Amino acid sequence: MKYESLQPGVERIAREAGRIILGFGEFHVEEKEGHGNFVTDVDCAVQAYLAKALGDLLPGSCFIGEEQENDALTDAPTWVIDPVDGTCNLIHNYRQSAVSIALLEDKQPVLAAVYQPYTDELFFAIKGGGATLNGQRIRASSHPFERALVCFGTSPYHPALAERSMKLALGFLLSTADIRRSGSAALDLAYVACGRQDVFFEITLKPWDFAAGALLVTEAGGRLMMPFEDGEVRFDCSRGILAANALCAEKALALIESM
Numbered sequence: 001m002k003y004e005s006l007q008p009g010v011e012r013i014a015r016e017a018g019r020i021i022l023g024f025g026e027f028h029v030e031e032k033e034g035h036g037n038f039v040t041d042v043d044c045a046v047q048a049y050l051a052k053a054l055g056d057l058l059p060g061s062c063f064i065g066e067e068q069e070n071d072a073l074t075d076a077p078t079w080v081i082d083p084v085d086g087t088c089n090l091i092h093n094y095r096q097s098a099v100s101i102a103l104l105e106d107k108q109p110v111l112a113a114v115y116q117p118y119t120d121e122l123f124f125a126i127k128g129g130g131a132t133l134n135g136q137r138i139r140a141s142s143h144p145f146e147r148a149l150v151c152f153g154t155s156p157y158h159p160a161l162a163e164r165s166m167k168l169a170l171g172f173l174l175s176t177a178d179i180r181r182s183g184s185a186a187l188d189l190a191y192v193a194c195g196r197q198d199v200f201f202e203i204t205l206k207p208w209d210f211a212a213g214a215l216l217v218t219e220a221g222g223r224l225m226m227p228f229e230d231g232e233v234r235f236d237c238s239r240g241i242l243a244a245n246a247l248c249a250e251k252a253l254a255l256i257e258s259m
Contacts, residue, residue: 003103003111003126009057010101010113011122016053017046017099018117021084029091037157038087043067046083046099054079054101061103066208073207073236075106080235082208085114086184088156100186102211107236112212112219114190123190123216131193131219140222140244141195145251148176148244151188153202161203164259168201171255185241189213192243193220199244199252203228207235213243223249227256 020042027041047067055061062078064070073080079101084090086097095118103111114123123138125131131138143149150172155161173179180197182188186209188200193216214224214235226233228240244252 013053014113014115043084080211085186089183098186100212109215112215125219138194145248148198150199151180185209201242203240217243
């Protein structure tokens with residue numbers, strides 16, 4: 001756990017990024033490529049802050065962020081960040097957005113922070129060191145599949161995936177206790193890690209959407225799979241995600257594979 005010494009700095013930086021979000025006031029909204037894909041002044045301001053602060057914290061590290069053109073991921077220590085995961089929620093004051101920070105080495109997450117500024121909840125994990133919420137250890141739930149609360153993403157930037165997303169959601173609704181749609185994959189993965197949700201899936205996401213949350217899930221004893229392509233778990237390209245507690249994982253995977 002050689003990155004333990006970074007924890008206080010990353011936590012401070014994540015919280016400061018959250019303060020920027022909460023204190024921004026009015027902001028400008030622009031459309032990006034893809035259906036329902038937006039960027040705001042807030043996203044850009046937070047990313048600029050994170051790029052400098054994280055670079056200062058770990059000199060020589062690389063940086064990949066949602067609001068910029070990025071080089072390919074290498075084996076070097078690399079920050080992979082989403083300054084505001086849940087931008088559509090931010091625009092509507094839905095108060096379900098997060099700062100997502102992951103540090104990757106050898107193309108795998110070794111440190112993760114997801115900060116929900118509206119509730120002041122900081123989820124944190126270091127590879128091999130477990131996962132915490134505001135300093136308290138968290139674990140994935142032990143609910144069985146039939147009693148599971150399932151959250152999902154609709155991959156809204158890709159309208160061609162809408163029908164399959166809704167078909168899968170219906171399959172889970174008919175097989176489990178209930179379903180939810182939050183609009184922030186980073187928070188959904190954090191909630192699987194702390195047991196508020198039992199399963200999360202989305203057909204395609206960018207690495208900055210899931211890199212931090214993936215480590216939270218696995219360090220909290222959950223399962224993280226990528227069943228929508230070839231099944232290989234990768235953080236250098238877009239992937240579909242399935243995260244679940246240990247009891248739900250195989251049945252959730254079987255449902256996805258059957259549809």
